[in-house]
Amino acid sequence: MLNVTKAVFPIAGLGTRFLPATKASAKEMLPIVDKPLIQYAVEEAIAAGITEMIFVTGRSKRAVEDHFDKSYEIEAELEMRGKTQLLDIVRSIKPSHIDCFYVRQPEALGLGHAVLCAEKMVGNHPFAVMLADDLLEGDPPVMKQMIEVFDHYHSSVLGVEIIAPEDSTSYGVVAGKEWEESIIKLSGIVEKPEPNVAPSNLGVVGRYILKPRIFEHLRRIKPGAGSELQLTDAIQSLLADEQVLAYNYRGRRFDCGSKLGYLKATVEFALRHPEVAQEFGAWLESRWSSAQAKA
Template sequence: MIKKAVIPAAGLGTRFLPATKAQPKEMLPIIDTPTIQYVVQEAVDSGIDDILIISGKGKRAIEDHFDRNFELEARLEEKEETLYNEMRRLADMANIHFIRQKEINGLGDAIYYARHHTGNEPFAVLLGDTIIDSVIPVTQQLIDVYEQYRCTVIAVEEVPKDKVSRYGIVGGKKLTDSLMELNQLIEKPAIDKAPSNLAIAGRYILTPEIYKALEQTPKGKNNEIQLTDAFIRLLKRENLYSHSIEGKRYDIGNKLDFLKTTVEFALRRKEFASPFAEFLKEIVASMDKK
């Protein structure tokens, strides 16, 4: 059983400057909910309530968000019962721990900071700037695969072939429509070097063996310790599997996808979906006239 989750959230968020100069990119809201809250909720919905967030300098806002604010709660309790209940639920949704990545040395290095917290247990990893909307939480989907094979499981999704150079790409032997036993992992390959168009999608179930692999992994692309490089070493010790996710992934790490996500989520909100849709129609109509 997977009891713990790790959420790396230590990146600088340079693509969102100046907005991220003084706040973490993971706290950028999709309407009124910070991105990382969706990620924590996915872990909780997958039956995990012990969560370690790997943060960094300038990320204190994440800790404050999941902490109690007694003054705010006192005011809301008097006037806004619904918001008061939401703030209490937020503070109590999981046992959340924090540790800082002292230097920005890549995703692999960030995960290595979790070794004392997870110990000899398998654990889930959810990237803090990626939301995945699905009926069954993607982390739960991976847990189900892990329970069968007891090995590392990596979430993947199909991407257009002309975009494989943006992602870590996997290759291997297909076992079912959604499951593959891996024999290749390449970080941001050239189109002609990619073994497939299945891109790593920001969710993992990892075994404790990953820490030994990370210890032996030198710095790779961008002079950082790449998790994909560690997986290549891990292949020598255990089988690795990929699971094609059932759901839609939203990468909040770039501005265009952030804008698209905000629009899609806004159109789902009953309180303003209809007037917002009308507003969008007016904008598009005005553009067509130009």
């Protein structure tokens, strides 16, 4: 069984929830304090032992490619000014043993179509799919946890978490039987079901490990919700051929695809940031005290 060394990052979406900020720039480049969302996802992949990053891009995504490229001008300027700490930060964005590849998704035809665009680069290898909108924290990192599950069972693995019943219309929801603690053997998966017909309270988050046979099913399925190729539909089809597992990961997720989730992540990470944590925390406390006094 081949190791998981490739990760696909579908980043061709328009980011309409964050307009006008995303009109001409990638939503994946929105910063959480001083680091863009996509970098958090790539760092999670690197921590899991993944060395090949495949970005499925679209219009206005050039900034992502530039971010992971070498910047001679910035590095020369920082070196000349003796700003070695900042220089180290810039150079660490893409470690030398990591390779980045880019492929265009010509039309926004859904997550399944985005994954299919990466087929030639993935080849006959198992691979991760990571959505930067979901900022996940875990110890060990969530993708590392999932690769350990994959290495043990040699099956495709979907990251899931417990969701509120009323939120089922925002998730792919899995059906299945718990095999052992946190491991569910899938019998089905439904895209955005109504709460009264959702098969469980486990929703899929933006982390997948898929075996290459998924590409056969992505080519076979017909457009689903929103006239798009849904990855969920291909996984449901895959179940007829092979075992698929869901893994209730250990960690915490920030839904940075929504304004509220993005703001929560920004506050949480700012309160840990060595440069601003103390002063920002004091400011937040004063704001809270002021609001309580007015209430």
